Amino acid sequence: MTVPAEVPGDLPEAAVRRLGEGAFSSGLSVPDFAACLQMGLEPVGFTQGYCVMNWQWYGMSPLGGGGFGYQWGGVRGYSEQWSCPHGMVPAEHRSWGQNYEQSWVEDAWATGFTTACTRMVEEAASAGAHGIVGVVDTSQPLSDMGVVEFRVQGTAVRVVDGDPPPDGRPWTTYLAGQRLTKLVEAGYAPVAIEAAVASVGVWANCVTQYLSEGSNSMYRGTTPGAEITQVVSAQMAARQIATQRVRDQLGHDSLHGASMATVQRDRGEGDMEVECVLRGNRVRRFKDVDPMPSPRPTVRLL
């Protein structure tokens, strides 16, 4: 989620005062701090952004009706239908199924993450920083009532004798220390941290239900031990949506050091939701590739 260019001016007065005082604060380890100084990056302050969101991750309908399952209209993005291969079936038979993108979950996550990130960038911009290094972002539930806190923090730095960032918006990166040094030596400039989430709900049809529960259906059309294709489709779709979403944000830049985390939450009877979060560093090549020579292997005698 690229941080928007507009930096709102709602920074707390105490934060402005603290950042304007003489001593800097930093979340860097001593080796990372030393590496930053070597690179000509002066720490300005330890910046944070928070956003506490209240929403229901599950059961939120686009029409406000609640209830997990098929969303009557309003499904945005990926959607795939699964039909029943059986003929005459009783009413309780799951004669159809659907995979659908849970755009309301994605929107809520994006709002929480982007808001927290924007606030961190706002703090850094107020302190006159050019970038933020060593960014760490986390999210955790604050209670059992659908309240989730997004937290993004990092160390704001200034490039000694360097150009200020465009629009006054500092660049951001998860990297710090020697990793950041090597990134720059390799010819990449950090642009922004990128993150995207994809959430896909699975409303299981009969076949998916039987296969997920391992039950032997009295109906034909369910081969014991077969691949559960509806769930596989949901898993693949979640990964591809998250990847495509990040790629759409990249422009001509690249994503480096990405981390993809996928969670599958079972809801019973084959119903589930798959969530995929993709994070990484957006980087821009600022000089031509200059590969280093083949490194010499060494064996450490300990």
Added chain:
Amino acid sequence: MTGLEPIDGYPVPAAVDIRAEVRAAAHALAGGTVPASGRTTSDLSIDEELVLHSIGWEPVALVSGVSIHSVPMGVWNWGQGEIDYASAAYARSFAHATERIHEQCTHAGGHGVVGVRVEWAVERHHVDVALTGTAVRPVGATGLGRDPVFASDLSGRDFALLHTAGWAPLGLAAGASFVYAPRRSMGATMRQSGQNVELTNFTAAMYAAREAAMERMQASAITLGGSGVVEVKVTEGPMEFAHHAVGFTAYGTVVRLVAGEHRHPGARMVLPMDDPAPAFDAASLRGA
């Protein structure tokens, strides 16, 4: 990056004015001209990317493959010998996930996938396998490679070392076997109660599972045309949800010598002088 005279045949990188590089990066971000470059996605670290570049390879795209196969109800609890459904579900899931990551790699223009993270789970009613890695190719290569696409769980560093030594990864090989540990008779249970005695039913089941799994992995490696498997990871033990079933899984990267002969990397032995500072243990002051 080469600058100084080579040492023992290895070129020495030129010293870099890192401050000037950082200022150049900041200038580029401020609107300066930047060279044209392709848009790539990668989960490799910068170290891995650099070492890949040093052997003439580059990352292309983040790719993944998933497969989930059902395990019918009741197969874990009673029976004899191998639990065929579970073993087959593992094999098929691994094979299908590999096919899918190969497809994505080919679609992205990669010649292989390195650093594959293998996530797998054997549950009561299904076996899940998910593979995630970075598609790579020789720098500037277009189109498909001469050799089939490969997937490897070797890191970028290990891939480069393998390449330097004249070997190539061919793909992932996997094998698994799940076997019933036969229940003891009531009489045997009573006789063995309270004694230090080996439960041979479990030992035999474990050996049977291991032999079958390792054989399958080896057969998979031979099918790929490899001469061996490196970085083999194994797991073994009773299933959490079925205590009379034991499982053994193994997977690794199939390799083959592609150079005329193995090239010894000629590692230089180094003696680090940075001994770790002895940690002060306050508890030692209290005596024994």
